[in-house]
Structure formats: structure tokens, C-alpha cells
Amino acid sequence: MWMADVAAWAQQFRVYAIDVIGDAGLSAPSRPPFESDAHALWLDDVMQGLSLQGASFIGISNGGWLAMDYALRRPERVESLVVLCPGGVVRARNLLIKALPLLLFGSWGARKVKEMVLGRTRADAPESHRHFAEFIALIFQHLRPRTKRHPIFTDHQLRRMTMPLLAIVGGQDVVFDSASIQRRFESILPHAEMRYIPQAGHFIPGQTQAILEFLLTNALLRGTILRET
DSSP, rough: OOOOHHHHHTSOOOOOOOOOOOOSSSSSSSSSOOOSHHHHHHHHHHHTTTOSOEEEEETTTTTHHHEEEHHOOOOOEEEEEESSSTTTSOOOOTTHHHHHHHTHHHHHHHHHHHHHHHOEEEOOOOOOHHHHHHHHHHHHTTTOOOOOOOOOOHHHHHOOOOSEEEEEEEOOSSSSSSHHHHHHHHHHHEEEEEETTTTTTTSOOHHHHHHHHHHHHHHHHHHHOOOOO
16 A cells, blocks of 8 residues: 555655554454454554554554544554544445445456546556556455444544644545545644645545655654664
8 A cells, every 4th residue: 555655755764564453354353343442452562562652653544544543542652643535534435335246246346346446547657556556456356345434533532633633635535525524624623734635536646745744844843753873
């Protein structure tokens, strides 16, 4: 998911790309329930294993929900937060009604679901984008879709996210109503930076530099940016 971004971000930061427990469906015997603190406890173990007291968290979709959930439960460990089309802010559209029948048609159906969520790969797309699309298609072939929706964060919970926050959403998102996400963030979290990209869908490429600048600004304010020695 973050192959291109990590190459740029790692020039300034130590970057860990964490495989979320239970995804893409077979990396754990069962998926922790969203309503519990199981994901936070798992991330506690990850942080301990990496010897980290705090970090900036970046997540997309389900990863965005997970990052926000952790920010609520462990605010002292989340130095800054970046979420792209995050779950838990507004109710998700019922995409499974369209996706599940398609998944019965093997690789063709998996490709159609991928195009529905991520959009089609343009013929003139860079080679790196095509490789990424092919890899995502492989994941979709063996995906066990989640059937439970994310709990919606209350206004009170969102107001408790006082750390620097960047939210990026796409106007063509078929999973979430991005305009509603934008309105909710702007009304409840006035300190948050908001990027609304009308032509983007649920997958929002081309945000590497914007996220890097956000991370650099907040790292410099904290005095925690890594430097070569």
C-alpha cells in the first residue's frame, strides 16, 4: 500500500509499515472486534516490540480508523496523525451488496471489485502504478471481506484528538461520503488540516509530498526529526 511513500518518507524518518492484524483476511485466525480494545492492545505489543514510546501514525480506510482508535485510547503515544478516507467518521456505504456477487466470478470479479473501489488504472499510468495495481489485484483474489462496519466516533471522542491531524478525502469515494467527512472534521476539529480532492476516489495517490511536509513541520516543532550522524 505504501511502497512509493516509504521510499520518500524514509529519507527523513524511520518508517515502519505494519501489516494490520487480520488483513487481508488470513494473517490471523480471527479478526479482533472493532468495539473492543483488542486493536489497541495489539498495537501496544507492536510498539513495545519496536522499542517505541511514541510515533506518528498514518492510515487509509480501515487503517485510518485503527489509527484514530489508537489516538483515542493512547493519546500520549500518538505524536501526529494522518488519515486518508478514514473509517469511523461517517457510516460506510453498503458496498458489500455490489461486491460479494462479483467475488463469486474469480479473478474477473476480483478485478471489477478492485476497479469499483480503487478506480481503473489509466493506460498512460506510470509503470510503478501498474505494478501496484497488479499487486492489489492479487490481494483481492484471496481477500476475505470484512462484513462488520466501523463504530462511528462520537463528537466527544473526536474532540479529544488534540494532536496534529491531517485528513485527506476524495470526492469520488464509493465507500464513504467524503463531503460529510470533511464537514464533520471541520466542525469538530478546527485545528485539523483538511485536503478534499474532488477527482479522487477511495484510493488517493499522489499525497506523498503533502504528507511528508505535514510530518516534517510537526517533527521540527517537536524537535524529533532524525538526522544523519
